[in-house]
Amino acid sequence: MSRNTEVFHRIIDGAGAVIFDFDNVIVDSEPFHYRAYSEVFAGKSHTIDREEYWVEWTSKGSGAEGEINRYGLDLDPADIRSEKDPIYSSYCIKGEIPLFPDAVRITRLFRSSGLRTAIASGSYSHDVRALLEAHNIDHLFETVVGKDDSGRIKPFPEPYLFAAERLGLEPGRCFAIEDAEKGVISAHAAGMKVIVVETAVTASVQIAGADLHLSGLGELYEVMLESGMS
Numbered sequence: 001m002s003r004n005t006e007v008f009h010r011i012i013d014g015a016g017a018v019i020f021d022f023d024n025v026i027v028d029s030e031p032f033h034y035r036a037y038s039e040v041f042a043g044k045s046h047t048i049d050r051e052e053y054w055v056e057w058t059s060k061g062s063g064a065e066g067e068i069n070r071y072g073l074d075l076d077p078a079d080i081r082s083e084k085d086p087i088y089s090s091y092c093i094k095g096e097i098p099l100f101p102d103a104v105r106i107t108r109l110f111r112s113s114g115l116r117t118a119i120a121s122g123s124y125s126h127d128v129r130a131l132l133e134a135h136n137i138d139h140l141f142e143t144v145v146g147k148d149d150s151g152r153i154k155p156f157p158e159p160y161l162f163a164a165e166r167l168g169l170e171p172g173r174c175f176a177i178e179d180a181e182k183g184v185i186s187a188h189a190a191g192m193k194v195i196v197v198e199t200a201v202t203a204s205v206q207i208a209g210a211d212l213h214l215s216g217l218g219e220l221y222e223v224m225l226e227s228g229m230s
Helices: 003-012 030-042 050-059 063-071 077-093 101-112 125-134 158-167 181-189 217-226
Strands: 017-020 116-120 143-145 174-178 193-197 212-214
Touching: 003 193, 003 212, 003 217, 017 101, 017 158, 030 050, 030 077, 050 063, 063 077, 077 125, 101 116, 101 217, 116 158, 125 143, 143 158, 158 174, 158 181, 174 181, 181 193, 193 217, 212 217
Parallel strands: 017 116, 017 174, 116 143, 174 193, 193 212
Antiparallel strands: none
């Protein structure tokens, strides 16, 4: 048995549920968030650096406020988001954002092994649900917690705490699957262990603190099979 599988066993021991991040874990949505924000900022004569976006926005979660502060822009982040949100929502409604196929088989394998499944996302819950429905996988998750549900967003613990509450489980009986530093901080603050999976946009980003760090969803699936899940 590999070290990763041993650590995985310790994480799932006694767990009742796995709570997934959504963006860049279930769906390949971060390029679409970037596209929507880029369109808004371009209209205000500012260009978002793509590589900086993966670090500052996707992983650290500094958002529009961070971009405005770093470049000294005379812009209101609330106005930026109000312009960006409907652009991004249109991608969700049309089902333009692709699904990670490995995420589906991973979710199904967790469920067949007796674990309950939920989502705690930094996106709006209506966008998450629109994509789940577009890809016909909404039945795989018991509950969806979005940024409009939990008060404070990641890196604060509320999204994960609220998801556990909806499941009727103590936070310590849940673990998280994440791809970003802000998510690791959030889940740990909620009292949960965290598995980080890399994707193309986060592979070069240093993410500390995970209980298990894997090279991607494919490796997670292999570890699950090696651990005896079927």
